[in-house]
Amino acid sequence: MNWRRLLLPFSGIYWGITTIRNVFYDLGLMRTTSFDLPIINVGNLSVGGTGKSPHVMYLIDLLKDEKMTCTLSRGYGRKTSGFRIANYDSKVFDIGDEPMQFFRRFKNKILISVCESRVLGVQNLLKHYYPELIILDDAFQHRQIKAGFNILLTDYNQPFFEDFLLPGGDLRESRAGAKRADIIIVTKCPDSIPNERFQVFQDKIKLKENQQLFFSRIIYDNQLIGATHNLQQTEWINKNVILVTGIANPTSLVNFAEANFKNVLHLMYPDHHNFKDVEIDYIRKRFDETEGDKIILTTEKDYMRLLEEGSLKDNMYYLPIRIELNDKEKFNQTILEYVRTH
Known part of the structure; x- marks a missing residue:
């Protein structure tokens, strides 16, 4: 029960x-x-x-x-408040992980905005940006x-x-x-x-x-996206993986990883989790302890929050998905x- x-x-x-x-x-x-x-x-x-x-x-x-399309989100997990528009200077703690994900995927093709009040957000958009x-x-x-x-x-x-x-x-x-x-x-x-x-x-x-x-x-896409280079499926299928997830239900990704990688160690965190220094250190420690050819794999949303961590950046990838x-x-x-x- x-x-x-x-x-x-x-x-x-x-x-x-x-x-x-x-x-x-x-x-x-x-x-x-x-x-x-x-x-x-x-x-x-x-x-x-x-x-x-x-x-x-x-x-x-x-x-x-x-x-002319615009998205309006609450910006869950950000450390700012009020109405904001995503731009090239925006950080994940300015606008939230999902808006940052949208911005990195679509950049100048649409407008990405955040505001706790959806009414106030739309009013600001109509007043200044004319979507x-x-x-x-x-x-x-x-x-x-x-x-x-x-x-x-x-x-x-x-x-x-x-x-x-x-x-x-x-x-x-x-x-x-x-x-x-x-x-x-x-x-x-x-x-x-x-x-x-x-x-x-x-x-x-x-x-x-x-x-x-x-x-x-x-x-799931057939390539992993990294900060410095991408990996095609033929390059990652035999790797050992430290899988880091901070989403509400990672079951689908866990099942995919276990079916497509050699070994998988899953480190699971709550949805929209803001990683602390001690948690980053732990992820790095588990990665260092893993033998063989290895990578850190995470979701596209989590990647937005982990990207600025220099100790993980060079070994970390995300797997794009579509529906x-x-x-x-x-x-x-x-x-x-x-x-x-x-």
Whole structure:
């Protein structure tokens, strides 16, 4: 039995608070701000681990040449506050790991911004930068702002309809919140979904007439990216790996590493973890103790936080990922239709 299930009575309190809040927003008793441009919101019902970043990057790739596109994130883990725009002088503690990941991937092709208040963030963008399209990163529960299009992600291995509210589970709000989504994407799917499991998702999610359901899986690149050079698959497949993760659910990457490298030592840290000096020293120590041909492997998001560590930099790599949708054409058409008509 999961020990957290002992906390389910307290989940009832959390349910009451979040349900009343949502009802107040639904009835207009709490203020919601709308803006006159297309805004796409990508988020979860759970506290994390659904693979949000690669889905945001998929949208950026799809839309960056369609309109002047901007992402707006909270900037989780940064040591600054207020509204900021990413630039070449930005550090990970200025804007957060995920915005830094977006900036390094897309640079000047789009605008990357952070602000705790999504409303204030959009107001600043419209006042100073004139975007034509905004992608909200992880704002499904930020109902002060009214997005024109909502995309909800849920993990194939822990879908929201099998989860519970905090603290007994990982849900930020009740399962009923899924009704606000225009698109629901089941993420981190296996290469082949058994028919009976596919039917479970169809039956349990109970789509409304205006909703669409998609399935996505993670695709790993065939090269590792490093600070000074990259490694092709033929160069890294027989290496020993110190795998460092600071993400909510590293299971997929761990499984990939164990299947594709000689030996794997996994050092696991919490999501958005800010590594202390003693932890950096420990990672380096374990690397030095590892025999043979070896590297340090981490996620693209963690790489943003570890990149400035000189003692790790020359031996550290990340493996880029992307997502593949079960019906890419239909998904793209739906998103483009919204963007072009708003």
